[in-house]
Amino acid sequence: MAVKGLGKPDQVYDGSKIRVGIIHARWNRVIIDALVKGAIERMASLGVEEKNIIIETVPGSYELPWGTKRFVDRQAKLGKPLDVVIPIGVLIKGSTMHFEYISDSTTHALMSLQEKVDMPVIFGLLTCMTEEQALARAGIDEAHSMHNHGEDWGAAAVEMAVKFGK
């Protein structure tokens, strides 16, 4: 019996009226693109319209918190406020402590960002010890050993925006 992983949603949420921002880092781009694609496809399957998915990018995961804050503010200033935002980054452990410091600081910053932007900020940061782990969680490893985590993030975004929207 599978124990780990996301349980089934308590209902199917209608995403047809929400606006979603995806802001992604450009490090580890092949993995990023697969995660973004998975999130978009899952949201489309839940009724989110293509015109209501706005995409922005930042250089790396460390820039996600500040970039997300500015992205949300700017969409509001344009008169097209977002209902939820999905920052996406892929951190892969290297030979230094860089990975640990960025993973920890960015995670805390994204968590506390929710109160500042007053909307759900979905946690789309993959923190992997190896490239293989990251490929698997984006659903693009050779063995296709795991599903694409981007799909879970898309589903979480729709549920949080619909269930807890303003």
Ligand SMILES: O=Nc1c(NC[C@H](O)[C@H](O)[C@H](O)CO)[nH]c(=O)[nH]c1=O
């Ligand atoms: O180092 N590895 C990574 C990384 N470093 C860059 C960092 O996020 C930032 O852009 C620069 O330090 C400039 O501020 N950014 C990632 O998204 N993934 C990594 O695996």
